[in-house]
Amino acid sequence: MTIKTCIFDAYGTLFDVAAAAREAAAEPGNEALAGIWPKLANDWRLKQLQYTWLRAVANAHCDFWEVTQNGLDWAMEAAGLSDDHLRQRLLDLYWELSAYAEVPAMLAALKAAGMQTGILSNGSPAMLDGAVQSAGVGDVLDDVLSVESVGVFKPHKSVYDLVCKRFGGTPDQVLFVSSNGWDAAGATGYGFQTVWVNRAGEPVDRLPWTPPNILTDLTTIPELAGRL
Incomplete structure (x- = not known):
């Protein structure tokens, strides 16, 4: 056919879903991210996907922006990062992949x-x-x-x-x-x-x-x- x-x-x-973390890591003031951005990007993406699957089977839908933020929050905590400015910058960059x-x-x-x-x-x-x-x-x-x-x-x-x-x-x-x-x-x-x-x-x-x-x-x- x-x-x-x-x-x-x-x-x-x-x-490229890794672009947000990669670009943020290269910016002045984000040195804490420079050496760990590949892992953070991978964790962010994995949690983002896992949350979509869990919400689908649990009939607990929300929009993708919410799970994107949830995934980033998990990834940042796992990396020991607590920086509201960095969080917002990563989220802003996700709209410009x-x-x-x-x-x-x-x-x-x-x-x-x-x-x-x-x-x-x-x-x-x-x-x-x-x-x-x-x-x-x-x-x-x-x-x-x-x-x-x-x-x-x-x-x-x-x-x-x-x-x-x-x-x-x-x-x-x-x-x-x-x-x-x-x-x-x-x-x-x-x-x-x-x-x-x-x-x-x-x-x-x-x-x-x-x-x-x-x-x-x-x-x-x-x-x-x-x-x-």
């Missing part, structure tokens, strides 16, 4: 090939709008879909349902791309064609579904989409 729509997770897939270097050209190539493009994310609409505008990729995205319209986080089926409701077609006409192995696995089980962007070289998650395509970055997505 020909791919008609390419859908991307946002955080960690198109946008940079895109990975290959993202603009990759999205432009998909559009040039006549494909629909979009984001499907746990992020709140306001957060996603900030990231898209900051990265300058709004003109190569047809839409940005947030879980807030269904009130539950990924990998709930109702989140993946949003794609075909918005873009039409069938799940096997969608190429879904995520840097989260669990997200790519969930989308595979849903019926999408999938790619796991495994930038860190992590092991495959032990789940009922395995994404059939694993890449180290997004550069060859247009080529892959054209072959499927």
Whole structure:
């Protein structure tokens, strides 16, 4: 079945979630973060995701900005950091995450090939709008879909349902791309064609579904989409 729509997770897939901690660590006055920012960034992201899963199974939804703040608070406490100014700076930078270097050209190539493009994310609409505008990729995205319209986080089926409701077609006409192995696995089980962007070289998650395509970055997505 020909791919008609390419859908991307946002955080960690198109946008570099480590950028906030990395940039803050390089700023004067944040020397306490300089030597530990990679661990803080990793802890922040892990807790952010864990809280989405726990809220989903507990039917205790909140928007992604709340779990983003909760995750940062846990990561800062674990690192022994108690600095309200630093906390606010990290949160401010999260609204301005940079895109990975290959993202603009990759999205432009998909559009040039006549494909629909979009984001499907746990992020709140306001957060996603900030990231898209900051990265300058709004003109190569047809839409940005947030879980807030269904009130539950990924990998709930109702989140993946949003794609075909918005873009039409069938799940096997969608190429879904995520840097989260669990997200790519969930989308595979849903019926999408999938790619796991495994930038860190992590092991495959032990789940009922395995994404059939694993890449180290997004550069060859247009080529892959054209072959499927």
